[in-house]
Amino acid sequence: MKTVVVIGGGITGLSAMYELQKWKMTTGEDVRLVLVEAFEQLGGKIRTVKQNGFVMEAGADSIVARKIETMPLFQELGLENDVVYNATGRSFIYIDGELKPIPEDAVFGIPASIESLAKSTLISAEGKVAALKDFYTKNETFTKNDSIGAFLEYFLGKEIVAKQIAPVLSGVYSGKLSDLTIASTLPYLIDYKNQYGSIIKGLEANKQKFKGGERKFVSFQNGLDSLIDGLEAKLGDTEILKNTKVYTIKNSHKKYQVFLSNQDVIDADSIILSIPHSAAQDILDNSNIQSEFSGLKNSSLISVYLGFNVPDSILPADGTGFITANTDELSCNACTWTSRKWEHTSKSGNLLVRLFYKSSHPSFTSLKDLNREELIGAALEDVHKSLGINAQPVVSQVTKWNDQMPNYLITHPNSVKALESKMAASYPGIILAGCSYYGVGIPDCIENGIDSARKVIQML
Numbered sequence: 001m002k003t004v005v006v007i008g009g010g011i012t013g014l015s016a017m018y019e020l021q022k023w024k025m026t027t028g029e030d031v032r033l034v035l036v037e038a039f040e041q042l043g044g045k046i047r048t049v050k051q052n053g054f055v056m057e058a059g060a061d062s063i064v065a066r067k068i069e070t071m072p073l074f075q076e077l078g079l080e081n082d083v084v085y086n087a088t089g090r091s092f093i094y095i096d097g098e099l100k101p102i103p104e105d106a107v108f109g110i111p112a113s114i115e116s117l118a119k120s121t122l123i124s125a126e127g128k129v130a131a132l133k134d135f136y137t138k139n140e141t142f143t144k145n146d147s148i149g150a151f152l153e154y155f156l157g158k159e160i161v162a163k164q165i166a167p168v169l170s171g172v173y174s175g176k177l178s179d180l181t182i183a184s185t186l187p188y189l190i191d192y193k194n195q196y197g198s199i200i201k202g203l204e205a206n207k208q209k210f211k212g213g214e215r216k217f218v219s220f221q222n223g224l225d226s227l228i229d230g231l232e233a234k235l236g237d238t239e240i241l242k243n244t245k246v247y248t249i250k251n252s253h254k255k256y257q258v259f260l261s262n263q264d265v266i267d268a269d270s271i272i273l274s275i276p277h278s279a280a281q282d283i284l285d286n287s288n289i290q291s292e293f294s295g296l297k298n299s300s301l302i303s304v305y306l307g308f309n310v311p312d313s314i315l316p317a318d319g320t321g322f323i324t325a326n327t328d329e330l331s332c333n334a335c336t337w338t339s340r341k342w343e344h345t346s347k348s349g350n351l352l353v354r355l356f357y358k359s360s361h362p363s364f365t366s367l368k369d370l371n372r373e374e375l376i377g378a379a380l381e382d383v384h385k386s387l388g389i390n391a392q393p394v395v396s397q398v399t400k401w402n403d404q405m406p407n408y409l410i411t412h413p414n415s416v417k418a419l420e421s422k423m424a425a426s427y428p429g430i431i432l433a434g435c436s437y438y439g440v441g442i443p444d445c446i447e448n449g450i451d452s453a454r455k456v457i458q459m460l
Helices: 012-028 114-117 125-131 148-156 159-174 188-196 198-207 207-211 225-234 278-285 290-294 372-387 410-428 443-459
Strands: 003-009 031-038 047-050 054-057 082-085 088-097 099-100 217-220 240-242 246-252 255-259 265-268 270-273 297-311 317-322 334-336 350-358 395-408 430-432
Touching: 003 265, 012 031, 012 114, 012 225, 012 443, 031 334, 047 246, 047 395, 054 297, 054 350, 054 395, 088 334, 099 317, 114 125, 114 265, 125 278, 148 159, 148 188, 148 198, 159 317, 188 198, 198 207, 246 278, 278 290, 297 372, 334 372, 350 372, 410 430, 430 443
Parallel strands: 003 031, 003 270, 031 240, 088 317, 270 430
Antiparallel strands: 047 054, 082 217, 088 099, 246 255, 255 265, 297 350, 297 395, 317 334, 334 350
16 A cells, blocks of 8 residues: 655645545545644634634635636535625725825736826826836846846836835735746736837736736635635545644655654655745755755744724725835735625624734834734734724734745745755655745645645656
């Protein structure tokens, strides 16, 4: 009998094991499947908290609809009738002491028409003139391996990048634009520039790809935990070990020995390591691959939910949240008006907001060591400054992700390739998986889990 061990019960590991079990049931293969999770519940960065009539996502809060609609997973798990879509509304940028709308005809803050550029209230007339350089300047040097920040600044100017684009893109990709590659963020922009002669013209010509209807994000009536619970319920032919840490992995006669915190040792033919790269680095403890692991970088994030006994209607009527541009004005990077964006999160219609504090923000150094009550106080101050709300919360949820948010720096693709090469040489049969390497979105993690399982199936 062959044995496959998946280490890590987040969405990547669960998707990998689900694919392995489907293969086993279809083919009748004599294989033992074991899923090992260090914590008492599965899900990783997906965790739904329900309290006082509010539904709060301590980790990821939604799924990009256009990426998941091609996957049959929801139907296979029987979740298709529980799907909910986001409510639509305008997003704002908080700058100069007020909320200013991000132009509607924009993609990640990048104008998708000359009208969008002209109507923006976020940049000056001089900044708009500078952005016109995009229409008459050819791309002669930039490739997809160059900095997305340098690329956008060169063709659109520094002001629009700083005040309108960077707040949005940095919020999505958790890093400074100067450190992120075009390939790891918006690779199609350079294609548009080369094909249409203009980033703006390219976005305008392909506008439907990004608009694609108003329902852009997906969740479930009872929260994203429904996806985790659905996968776990399907793994009836899998041994699931929760509250069990893996201490180390050792080679043993063309197999691997997996040493567990419960004193057990599992002999495995193949292993999928769907855990953060820092944890994989510790478990493997191999000096030959330390430098490659060290090339991968993480950042930190603090999430604070505040639920109030006041109606959601006190917010600007057409909004769903804001991002901050001037880091001196507020301590947070962004604020989602959760009850406005997701109706299922507040059945009573009362206000629920979520504030994000990232290590890229200058104030994070002073925030990261604060206790729960102090963080709630800092969040309330930001809510008061930005929204004028002085009410005390009836519910709150604070989550810290210390050094657990992947940063895809310019060097990231090369680091991953080098790591894959050395892993294949030193650990044939062990597959690295997860957002540390291959994408942070839930659909990306699902696809990576399925792909990792298929690699193992090929090996077996």
